[in-house]
Amino acid sequence: MKEVKVINSCDGKLISLSHDSACNNCEMALNIYLPKQYYSNETHSTIPAIYYLSGLTCTPANASEKAFWQCQADLYGFSVVFPDTSPRGESVPDSKDEYDFGQGAGFYLNSTKEPYVKNYQMSDYIHKELPKELENYFQDCRLDFTKNVGITGHSMGGMGALAGFFKLYPHYKSVSAFSPIANPSAEDCPWGQKCFSRYLKDFKSESLEYDPCELIGKVKPKGDNDVKKILISVGTKDPFYSTQLYVDRILEYSKGTAWENKIEINKLQGFDHSYFFVVLKSPACQIPCH
Template identity: 45%
Template sequence: MKLNKVSEQLCFGGKQIRFTHTSTALSCEMQFSVFLPPQAETQPVPALYWLSGLTCTDENFSAKAGAQRIAAELGIALIMPDTSPRGEGVPDDENGAYDFGLGAGFYVNATREPFTKHYRMYDYIVNELPQLLEAELPLSDKRAISGHSMGGHGALVIGLRNPQRYSSISAFSPICNPVNCPWGIKAFSGYLADDKSQWQQYDASVLLAIAQDPLPLLVDQGSADSFYPEQLRTDSLIAAAKQSAAPAEIRLQAGYDHSYYFIASFIEQHLRFHARYLCS
């Protein structure tokens, strides 16, 4: 087995498990968490991949979102990767900033040194991790993708670029238009240098505007989010959805902020949204 089990707890009749493994895509050891619902004891189950945001690890969503109860009811596995490569020899921001480097992989394949060897989170999420998990765990080949903030950006971009691999996309407070916000400009300049054509390949608003047959999409954004609208630019995603006539529901939730309290308030709706496509 290529997975090393670190911990396992019983949770709503299912199993909350943490693994490590050696990643070929990222050239380092990675950790991630999985929730397997009770149904996985007898049959392969579909999976929701959850991508977390800046400074997070694989444990933020598993501990704070309260998603396991509904996932157990619906028979959906939850896959929770880390947000960047880590370990000795993995380059970081020279000033230790929170929004670049460790904990801030932005789900891209870096093309700028010294990040090209390790910072290939796009390949890791799209290819390596699903191939590994579907070979080692009782998972079907039906997948959906979701995430928060930087991870919401990752979920939107990966789902839009790979509609054949996923059934549906959702996001909380995503970075919708990174080519036009401070977080995105800093990250893309660092990982992708000055080639703006590469930047656009990782911008959800650019991708959605030209999408031919986009997947069903649900996005929630809190009106009291301190990063809205400057960093998140939700209006750009709304305009893109109108341009492509995408099957998108983009909701502004009054009074909610950027925290996991917001995610916990609406995660059941997101899981039931994905279940319509994963479990049909």
Template identity: 45%
Template sequence: METKPTEIGSSKMFGGYNKRYKHFSPTLGCSMTFHIYFPPCSSPSHKFPILYWLSGLTCTDENFIIKSGAQRAASAEGVALIAPDTSPRGLNVEGEADSWDFGVGAGFYLNATQQKWKNWRMYDYVVKELPKLLSENFPQLDTSKASISGHSMGGHGALTIYLKNLDKYKSASAFAPIANPINCPWGQKAFTNYLGNDKAAWEEYDATCLIKKFHNVSATILIDQGEDDKFLHDQLLAQKFEEACRSVNVPLLLRLQPGYDHSYFFISTFIDDHIRHHAQALKL
């Protein structure tokens, strides 16, 4: 099985290229796809810093690349975008596609401990396998200069991965993240199935809990949240994360955006700010 990435698609955009790759993932036990946006390059020896984007429930590696318009700012700032898929696919585990908020398209960026879901190891895929794969196969990428962002479930992933790996990422941001999953229906469903009933294990994947443990954050965390997001008050709980950051003096810029919802219309409106936020941190 081919663990080296094979290019399966390429489209020019803002002087650079969106390229899609397929590879076999030993971590997940299945074939995976991911996208890289390479900004335009003037010198063959130039290495780009990278921004990982983690997508939300039901998404693939294509949603962000097609809908966000992030490539315009990434091209201008010289930042490569890395967009992985959101879960293993094609394993045909019983029940994996029974609902949109669990299983396929809903990996929650954790390492499952329950035997049935043992392949759901998106945390290790994003934190360990993918950076190694990129550094070994794409000399034009500087994987030592990386930041991380995401939306909804992916915002949860970006925040938790960042907090647990402050040495690996220069900055973090999120759009409408699931900020306190142990206290919302999406998180409780996913964590019960993937991690069992051990609430201490749940807290290891909850940004609001983790911020109290890993609070030596120096870079400001940027979060945009639509005020008209129908999931804000029962699923996302941005205010809980804000309170936790305040309690340990972690720098957080939480921007509540009037009239905006949970969609990519919202993301595409503010994505340039996030790209610039990360570009600044990556160039330090």
């Protein structure tokens, strides 16, 4: 892993990194924000990480520049990891005419269908390889990327965060999502139908592994579970609300499961699918006082 750039942001630093991913067989870029607590000599507690999974077309830059997790990170003392949304590079299979498939659209799954298998292993990359690479790179016991960690994301990344939370339960200590694609394996979700069927050999069974609605009933909160609430926010004027996201289905699927009373869906009047929604208005992202 190598440092590409360090930028002052809020009271900490935003670091652009790059590394050769063994999972994805290509160079992967990411940003990480280290909060002011990391640079202060006063506090000696361990700094937990939140992984922020971005949506379709995004690189690590979008959320770093527009989502303002930095000020939250400074208030509460966590780092934020902004991974890329897919493998990248000339040798990586792509579909340049499609914004929602190929590079920029990895859907946080492990591909099982050619020609994508070699590079599109985003699930393993996000949940396994990247955290270890970060710990190896920083070699700093004050930074925790593998144990006391949370996950969140937007749209395709909200789906990836929820699915990852359930798949790896109880690995992530917190989870939330902005405008997630909640039920990608459903027949009426065009993004899931189109992309899962091209990345996965057996759409019917494999797609369930990455579908938050399908996963929620398969995982039981443990007695020592400390996830009190799964916060989900969505704008009422999100153009994908009732054509791709189907956020409310998470509540339906949670009925009768141990997660039933743990899910809170916040609907924000008039907001759309853009970063103007992610920033500031969601209960999961309120800018604190200075």
